[in-house]
Amino acid sequence: MDNITIVNSASVNDSISILGLIVEADFVVQLVMLILVMMSIYSWTVILSKKKILLDSKRDIKNFSAYFSTDKTLNELQSQIPSSSTMADIFSSGYKEFTHLELGDKQANAERAYRLMNTTANSEIERLDSNLSILAMIASSSPYIGLFGTVWGIMHSFIGLASVKQASIAVVAPGIAEALIATAFGLFAAIPATIAYNRLSSKIGDISHQYTAFIEKMFVIFQR
Numbered sequence: 001m002d003n004i005t006i007v008n009s010a011s012v013n014d015s016i017s018i019l020g021l022i023v024e025a026d027f028v029v030q031l032v033m034l035i036l037v038m039m040s041i042y043s044w045t046v047i048l049s050k051k052k053i054l055l056d057s058k059r060d061i062k063n064f065s066a067y068f069s070t071d072k073t074l075n076e077l078q079s080q081i082p083s084s085s086t087m088a089d090i091f092s093s094g095y096k097e098f099t100h101l102e103l104g105d106k107q108a109n110a111e112r113a114y115r116l117m118n119t120t121a122n123s124e125i126e127r128l129d130s131n132l133s134i135l136a137m138i139a140s141s142s143p144y145i146g147l148f149g150t151v152w153g154i155m156h157s158f159i160g161l162a163s164v165k166q167a168s169i170a171v172v173a174p175g176i177a178e179a180l181i182a183t184a185f186g187l188f189a190a191i192p193a194t195i196a197y198n199r200l201s202s203k204i205g206d207i208s209h210q211y212t213a214f215i216e217k218m219f220v221i222f223q224r
Contacts (some may be wrong), residue, residue: 021178026156029178033185036142040189043138047196048130054203060085061210086124093109093120098222110222117218121211128204132197140195146186153179
């Protein structure tokens with residue numbers, strides 16, 4: 001008798017697969033899984049695009065800093081800026097404002113240039129920050145959406161037991177397994193989004209600090 005039970009359990013386990021559970025899941029659970037898959041795809045799209053943008057920004061800072069450190073006057077730097085970039089825009093906005101009124105108060109010109117450079121830098125930081133809030137939303141909401149699918153699936157499984165005369169683990173297991181897959185989908189979407197959000201926010205903060213340091217340096221140069 002025990003041998004028959006073991007064989008039957010083994011055959012049930014062999015017949016269960018993740019793909020089969022997804023296909024045979026309740027419509028609501030399938031809908032939850034589809035939503036989570038779409039959220040995961042969108043989050044990875046944002047992650048990869050932001051990573052490329054931040055790499056370009058860091059490369060721009062490195063290249064412009066190397067160019068700026070050469071022994072050239074501000075006039076030469078302005079006339080020979082190698083390419084249009086954020087750092088070049090920050091420098092040009094400050095330099096043009098500082099030299100706008102050559103006979104004016106140099107201190108007042110320097111302060112206006114300082115504010116304008118900060119405005120240019122803040123606009124770039126806002127651009128880098130765009131869509132990060134979506135990553136935060138996906139990171140925080142995905143587990144709850146997956147949990148909703150799990151609760152719904154388990155509830156559906158127990159409702160189905162009402163029509164079964166003799167309940168066994170072989171009857172309950174598939175329904176609970178397909179319900180738990182929804183939670184796995186939620187974690188699959190949330191974990192990368194959480195890690196990426198924290199990592200990208202840290203990199204944007206580093207870029208912001210470098211912009212601020214350059215602006216402060218330019219302000220000191222203008223005040224001389």
